[in-house]
Amino acid sequence: MQLRDYILRRLMVLPFLIIGVSIVVFTLTRVGGSPIGIYLSHEMTPDEVLEIEQRFGLDKPVWVQYLQWAKGVLSGDFGWSGISAAPVADVFPLKLAATMELAAASGLVALFLGIFLGTFAGARRNRAPDHITRIVAVSGASLPQFWFGILLLIVFWANLGIAPIGRSDATVFASINHPTGLYTLDAILAGSPRAFWDAIWHLMLPAITLGYGATAIIARMMRSALVEELQQDYVDAARAKGLAEKLVLKKHARRNALVPTITVIGLTFGFLLQGTITVEIIYRWPGLGRWMAASVVRGDQGTLMTYVLFTSVLFLIVNLIVDVVYANLDRRVTLGK
Amino acid sequence: MMLDTSDQKNFVAKVDDLKVYFNSKRGTVHAVDGISFDVYKGETLGLVGETGCGKSVTGRSFLQLLPIPPGVLAGGSITYNQQTNSSQRIETGSKPGFPNSRNFEFKKVDLLTLTGEEIRKIRGDSIAMIFQDPGKSLNPTLTIGAQLSEVFLQHRTEEILEMAGLGSEAPGAIRRFASQRNRIFDKWLVNLSGNRLTKSRVEKAVADLVAKALSDTQVPNPVKLMDRYPHELSGGMKQRVMIAQALACNPDILIADEPTTALDVTVEARILDLIQDLQQRRQTSVVYISHDLSLVRRICDRVAVMYAGRIVEIGTNNEIFKNPRHPYTIGLMKALPSADTARGELLAIPGNVPELINPPQMCRFSSRCAFATDKCKNQDPQLEKVTNSHSVACFADVAEISGK
Ligand SMILES: Nc1ncnc2c1ncn2[C@@H]1O[C@H](COP(=O)(O)OP(=O)(O)O)[C@@H](O)[C@H]1O
Ligand code: SF4
Ligand SMILES: [Mg+2]
Numbered sequence: 001m002q003l004r005d006y007i008l009r010r011l012m013v014l015p016f017l018i019i020g021v022s023i024v025v026f027t028l029t030r031v032g033g034s035p036i037g038i039y040l041s042h043e044m045t046p047d048e049v050l051e052i053e054q055r056f057g058l059d060k061p062v063w064v065q066y067l068q069w070a071k072g073v074l075s076g077d078f079g080w081s082g083i084s085a086a087p088v089a090d091v092f093p094l095k096l097a098a099t100m101e102l103a104a105a106s107g108l109v110a111l112f113l114g115i116f117l118g119t120f121a122g123a124r125r126n127r128a129p130d131h132i133t134r135i136v137a138v139s140g141a142s143l144p145q146f147w148f149g150i151l152l153l154i155v156f157w158a159n160l161g162i163a164p165i166g167r168s169d170a171t172v173f174a175s176i177n178h179p180t181g182l183y184t185l186d187a188i189l190a191g192s193p194r195a196f197w198d199a200i201w202h203l204m205l206p207a208i209t210l211g212y213g214a215t216a217i218i219a220r221m222m223r224s225a226l227v228e229e230l231q232q233d234y235v236d237a238a239r240a241k242g243l244a245e246k247l248v249l250k251k252h253a254r255r256n257a258l259v260p261t262i263t264v265i266g267l268t269f270g271f272l273l274q275g276t277i278t279v280e281i282i283y284r285w286p287g288l289g290r291w292m293a294a295s296v297v298r299g300d301q302g303t304l305m306t307y308v309l310f311t312s313v314l315f316l317i318v319n320l321i322v323d324v325v326y327a328n329l330d331r332r333v334t335l336g337k
Numbered sequence: 338m339m340l341d342t343s344d345q346k347n348f349v350a351k352v353d354d355l356k357v358y359f360n361s362k363r364g365t366v367h368a369v370d371g372i373s374f375d376v377y378k379g380e381t382l383g384l385v386g387e388t389g390c391g392k393s394v395t396g397r398s399f400l401q402l403l404p405i406p407p408g409v410l411a412g413g414s415i416t417y418n419q420q421t422n423s424s425q426r427i428e429t430g431s432k433p434g435f436p437n438s439r440n441f442e443f444k445k446v447d448l449l450t451l452t453g454e455e456i457r458k459i460r461g462d463s464i465a466m467i468f469q470d471p472g473k474s475l476n477p478t479l480t481i482g483a484q485l486s487e488v489f490l491q492h493r494t495e496e497i498l499e500m501a502g503l504g505s506e507a508p509g510a511i512r513r514f515a516s517q518r519n520r521i522f523d524k525w526l527v528n529l530s531g532n533r534l535t536k537s538r539v540e541k542a543v544a545d546l547v548a549k550a551l552s553d554t555q556v557p558n559p560v561k562l563m564d565r566y567p568h569e570l571s572g573g574m575k576q577r578v579m580i581a582q583a584l585a586c587n588p589d590i591l592i593a594d595e596p597t598t599a600l601d602v603t604v605e606a607r608i609l610d611l612i613q614d615l616q617q618r619r620q621t622s623v624v625y626i627s628h629d630l631s632l633v634r635r636i637c638d639r640v641a642v643m644y645a646g647r648i649v650e651i652g653t654n655n656e657i658f659k660n661p662r663h664p665y666t667i668g669l670m671k672a673l674p675s676a677d678t679a680r681g682e683l684l685a686i687p688g689n690v691p692e693l694i695n696p697p698q699m700c701r702f703s704s705r706c707a708f709a710t711d712k713c714k715n716q717d718p719q720l721e722k723v724t725n726s727h728s729v730a731c732f733a734d735v736a737e738i739s740g741k
Binding site (some may be wrong): 238241243251329331332 | 400402453457458459460461462465466468469470473474475476477478479487488491492517566568579582583
């Protein structure tokens with residue numbers, strides 16, 4: 001099968017997967033508690049409760065409720081966010097931008113640093129760089145994120161006072177426009193070095209906290225995959241052609257070692273997304289994770305459903321990208337089945 | 338040993354007292370323990386013996402492809418008699434101790450002591466190697482064309498540039514592209530409008546060379562094959578690709594390490610024919626490593642029989658197969674099916690290859706030898722000449738004892 005056909009086929013399945021996911025999400029939130037919990041209080045009379053239930057369509061059969069919800073989602077109406085006292089669709093993009101900036105910063109660094117460290121260590125197996133990388137990797141994968149984050153916070157914010165908290169300085173924030181909601185990008189668009197530096201400065205600790213674990217996981221996988229690939233016959237065959245060691249490593253062994261690593265990178269994405277919840281709470285980062293945590297505590301179903309639906313679809317897309325990259329690297333994949 | 342001039346011209350490689358050890362927890366493994374042989378121009382030399390006797394280690398030594406560590410080069414040399422006019426691209430000027438003799442147009446180098454850069458110029462160009470399992474010798478993530486073109490990019494840059502109509506004035510990025518030395522921004526540089534056309538001419542030249550190399554191995558539709566991935570090819574086809582790759586630069590020596598062991602019998606015959614055919618046309622010397630005595634008999638001019646890190650007998654095909662002198666050679670031959678052995682009557686040599694860890698001073702075959710005497714248990718037999726071309730390492734006169 002051609003790579004193009006493979007991608008097309010995967011794309012065609014995607015809408016059905018999304019519908020499936022949306023049904024699961026809807027069911028779970030209905031099972032998980034009353035969708036109007038956030039609007040109820042002890043002082044209400046049963047008639048008042050009934051009226052709210054009717055307003056939200058809770059007296060209709062569940063499948064009608066689902067269709068109504070789905071219809072809303074399709075037309076861009078994600079419901080009302082009780083905790084933000086605004087339509088979900090209005091608040092969501094701002095929160096999303098904040099989380100994406102954080103996740104992208106740590107994710108990209110983790111990706112390149114992880115692959116680089118893993119290659120560096122794997123090519124120098126059992127020598128000093130390998131041992132040092134192993135320490136980084138083991139600590140990164142085993143330190144709990146909340147603990148590591150609070151530790152950094154205590155040292156750099158509370159004790160040394162050199163790191164900020166939150167997402168930006170209020171005066172700096174007000175000094176430029178924010179068309180994209182990604183503050184680093186906004187600063188570049190506005191041509192303001194001060195705003196750019198402020199954005200980076202605020203990103204630093206949260207991104208390190210979030211990215212450390214992911215870097216460790218990718219580096220470890222890359223290292224062991226590379227060590228295995230370097231023992232394969234084709235590596236010696238490449239050397240026998242007269243290729244320089246650097247080329248043998250980069251063009252031959254690393255390319256193959258990336259194949260299993262790509263799968264792990266896909267999983268790391270979930271790890272990253274899950275991590276944003278902890279990290280956003282620790283550093284008061286105004287993103288989706290913190291929003292979601294608050295909505296769980298307050299029983300805000302509108303916000304919660306949107307979050308779960310969004311992350312599920314995001315996962316589907318990331319999985320698709322991973323599979324396509326995987327198939328592109330290793331053509332045996334597309335031929336299978 | 339002093340060499341006369343005719344000898345000097347004759348051999349392409351001379352292995353002298355080669356010793357390769359492996360350090361292990363239990364001691365030093367004497368994988369190859371002092372072996373010497375010559376490889377003559379254009380001949381096929383068979384290297385036979387049971388698994389683990391050091392054949393692959395010997396073959397890999399030619400190209401410094403040994404795993405060091407745990408391996409240790411414990412001594413000896415492999416002198417390569419390089420014909421300078423056939424490989425002008427390798428800078429003249431020789432290693433100390435190997436005077437560059439203009440009279441003979443030969444340059445001698447010790448393959449074991451060359452620097453990394455020097456041996457890389459020889460690998461794949463003047464000495465090439467094919468490995469046992471073609472399925473594992475090709476990179477699964479690169480196309481056949483991409484893998485084959487590497488040989489040319491590595492060793493034939495000038496020729497490629499010339500074919501592309503470029504000379505010494507080729508732009509730096511293009512030159513680096515044609516020699517696989519790309520720098521960080523070259524990916525963009527070669528695609529600049531000024532370079533894109535020359536780049537595609539270079540690619541075309543490389544593709545032509547690759548297609549030519551493939552068609553020499555009689556694969557159907559070589560141009561189509563170039564876009565294929567290894568997993569789409571049969572084992573025999575993959576080995577043809579490996580052969581095309583190995584012979585691409587017309588090497589002086591081809592080290593073939595059991596190239597047909599992983600293939601089935603009908604494919605084996607065709608691959609052997611192909612190697613022989615290409616070798617004869619190009620005057621390539623082949624060191625053919627195999628555990629299969631009947632195969633070696635079929636294709637080799639001379640045969641070296643290895644046992645436990647040593648050569649125990651070496652001679653011409655006739656001498657080894659018509660007049661074997663070493664009990665091990667005879668034992669191997671008895672284990673071969675032939676016209677006069679009935680089915681099921683094959684005699685494997687009893688016992689196993691001894692451990693090669695710190696071997697004692699004795700004949701290594703004595704634990705399995707029917708002719709062993711006390712002398713064999715106390716002394717280590719060395720290779721002695723039987724005829725000018727036939728040598729044996731054994732104390733017994735087997736011909737007399739067995740009446741053969
Ligand atoms: N990478 C290695 N590490 C340790 N020992 C090795 C290694 N390669 C080969 N050896 C040792 O060298 C001996 C000869 O191996 P080899 O040359 O591969 O035998 P063969 O004749 O089957 O090709 C083996 O018995 C083994 O003990
Ligand atoms: S030297 Fe002795 S033990 Fe060794 S092969 Fe000859 S007869 Fe056998
Ligand atoms: Mg072998």
